[in-house]
Each structure stands twice: as structure tokens, then as C-alpha cells.
Amino acid sequence: MKCALVTGASRGIGRAIAQQLSQDLNLHILINYASNKAAAEETLSLIQQAGGTGELMHFDVKDGAAVKAAVENWYTNNPEGIIHVLVNNAGITKDNLFPWVTEEDWDAVLNTSLKGMYNCTQAIIQRMLRQRSGRIINIASLSGLKGVPGQTNYSAxxxxxxxxxxxxxxxxxxxxxxxxxxxxxxxESDMTSELDMNELKRMVPANRFGKVEEVAYLASFLASDKAAYITGEVININGGIYA
Structure with missing residues (x-):
């Protein structure tokens, strides 16, 4: 059973990627969520309705021990299972100008995106090395390339x-x-729902926000055999706002 583990897959970009990997590559999807079980179940339902398969995998990416335990438990229960694709998507924002960024908000943002990537990748990397195949896809951000005022923690x-x-x-x-x-x-996602779309889209040469499906199409390509010779790349998907 060839699988993809998608962190933060209960909604937004993570949900769209989970659906696309199932649809395009016929992967069994491990739907990670930290707290919103109902939304994760909705992701699973959407995958199943489209003819795919999946299951929920509950852990907080910030908690290395919990990540390791959940992954090891899954392997124990699925000895023939192979996690071929890991999508490190889980992330949060706690935006503020730097002088007012608390240590708690700094740690929360870095521990979710960056430490979370470490925890999840560590949990699967040894088996990937032994099976001599795999795809790791990290969902970064324009903020990590350009730097965005008010997002020093997220940019970091x-x-x-x-x-x-x-x-x-x-x-x-x-x-x-x-x-x-x-x-x-x-x-367009839950994370950007409070932004002034009409104002911000004027900054984008394409004159619109992107759709979660458009990010998912790219993730699906990178997870496929077609992208076997592409590695170490950071691919922008931003409507031309930054290159």
C-alpha cells in the first residue's frame, strides 16, 4: 500500500493536496490533524466520495514524541504500508510587528512550520532511505523568500x-x-480569509488570489514520477508578485 502523509490536511491547501494526490496518483492518504477532527473527517469523506482511500492520523506536529509514536503505530498496524510521499504543510500565523511579537508567538509559529517539518521528516526518513524512493514536499511561502512586514516569525x-x-x-x-x-x-484559504482581497490583489500581476487547487496540482506533479529529476527546488506559485 503506497501512501502519502499530509500534515495539516483538515482544510485549505492541505486538504486540496490530499485530494489531488489521491485522485492523480492513487495514493492512500494519511490525513494528519491536530485538533479539528470534524474537518479532517470531511477531508476523508471528500477523498472517499471521489473513489479514493485514506485514514485519519492525529498528532500535533510540534510534539516530536507524538509524531514518532503515531507513525510507528501506523507502521506496526500496516507492515506492508509504504509512506512514499510526505507533505509538510502544517503551519500557523501569529502576525504582528516585531517589537510586539511575543516569545510565545515566535515559538508557536517556528515550532509548527520548521520544527514540525523536522519532526515529521525524522519520523519517516529512515524507512524512505531503506526503500530507496520517496518524495518530500515542504509547503513554504512567499514570506520565506521575500520577507513580509508583520510576519517576521512566519518569514523566519x-x-x-x-x-x-x-x-x-x-x-x-x-x-x-x-x-x-x-x-x-x-x-484563497482560511489563513487568508481575513485579508482585504480586493486591495491586495492589485499588488499581484495576475490580479487575483490563487486557488488551493492550483497549489495542489503542483504538489501532485512533484510527487509523481514525472518530477523524479527535480530536487532542491523552491517553486513559486504567486501570480507573478515575486520571482
């Missing part, structure tokens, strides 16, 4: 994720494992 987290992508890709490429990052700009 996503910038670290991008640098780690480039380094790790070189370590494990010989085992046929690719590591790439996707850097979305303004995407």
Missing part, C-alpha cells in the same frame, strides 16, 4: 524550511528521494 519559519529543503535534498538524492518546496503567494 518558512525561510528556514526553504534552506533545509536545499540542504536535505543534496544529502538523500542518491537514494532516489527528492525534496522540494512550494512557495505560495496569496491563496
Amino acid at each position: 519559519a518558512k525561510g528556514g524550511m526553504i534552506a533545509a529543503t536545499k540542504a536535505l535534498s543534496q544529502e538523500i538524492a542518491k537514494r532516489n528521494i527528492t525534496v522540494n518546496a512550494i512557495a505560495p503567494g496569496f491563496i
Whole structure:
């Protein structure tokens, strides 16, 4: 059973990626969620309605022990299972100008995106190395490349994720494992629902926000055999706002 583990898959970009990987690559989807079980169940229902398969995997990416325990438990119960694709998507924002960013908000944002990527990748990397195949896709952000005022913590987290992508890709490429990052700009999702879309889209050459499905199409390509020679890349998907 070939599987994809998608963190933060209960909604938004994570949900769209989970659905697309199921549809395009016929992967069994491990739908990670931290707290919103109902939304995760909705993701699973959408996958099943489209003829795919999946299951919920509950853990908080910030908690390394919980991640390891959940993954090890899954492998114990699925000895023939292979996690071929890992999508490190889980992330949060706690926006504020730097002088007012609390240590708690700094840690929460970095521990979710950056430490979460470490925890989840560590949990599956040894088996990927042994099976000599795999795809790791890190969902970064425009913020990690350009830097966005009011998002110093988020920019730091996503910038670290991008640098780690480039380094790790070189370590494990010989085992046929690719590591790439996707850097979305303004995407219509829960995370951007409070932004002034009409005002911000004027900054975007494409004159619109992107759709979660458009990010999912790219993730699906990177997870496929068609992208086997692409690794260490950071691919922008931002309507031309930054290149």
C-alpha cells in the first residue's frame, strides 16, 4: 500500500493536496490533524466520495514524541504500508510587528512550520532511505523568500524550511528521494480569509488570489514520477508578485 502523509490536511491547501494526490496518483492518504477532527473527517469523506482511500492520523506536529509514536503505530498496524510521499504543510500565523511579537508567538509559529517539518521528516526518513524512493514536499511561502512586514516569525519559519529543503535534498538524492518546496503567494484559504482581497490583489500581476487547487496540482506533479529529476527546488506559485 503506497501512501502519502499530509500534515495539516483538515482544510485549505492541505486538504486540496490530499485530494489531488489521491485522485492523480492513487495514493492512500494519511490525513494528519491536530485538533479539528470534524474537518479532517470531511477531508476523508471528500477523498472517499471521489473513489479514493485514506485514514485519519492525529498528532500535533510540534510534539516530536507524538509524531514518532503515531507513525510507528501506523507502521506496526500496516507492515506492508509504504509512506512514499510526505507533505509538510502544517503551519500557523501569529502576525504582528516585531517589537510586539511575543516569545510565545515566535515559538508557536517556528515550532509548527520548521520544527514540525523536522519532526515529521525524522519520523519517516529512515524507512524512505531503506526503500530507496520517496518524495518530500515542504509547503513554504512567499514570506520565506521575500520577507513580509508583520510576519517576521512566519518569514523566519518558512525561510528556514526553504534552506533545509536545499540542504536535505543534496544529502538523500542518491537514494532516489527528492525534496522540494512550494512557495505560495496569496491563496484563497482560511489563513487568508481575513485579508482585504480586493486591495491586495492589485499588488499581484495576475490580479487575483490563487486557488488551493492550483497549489495542489503542483504538489501532485512533484510527487509523481514525472518530477523524479527535480530536487532542491523552491517553486513559486504567486501570480507573478515575486520571482
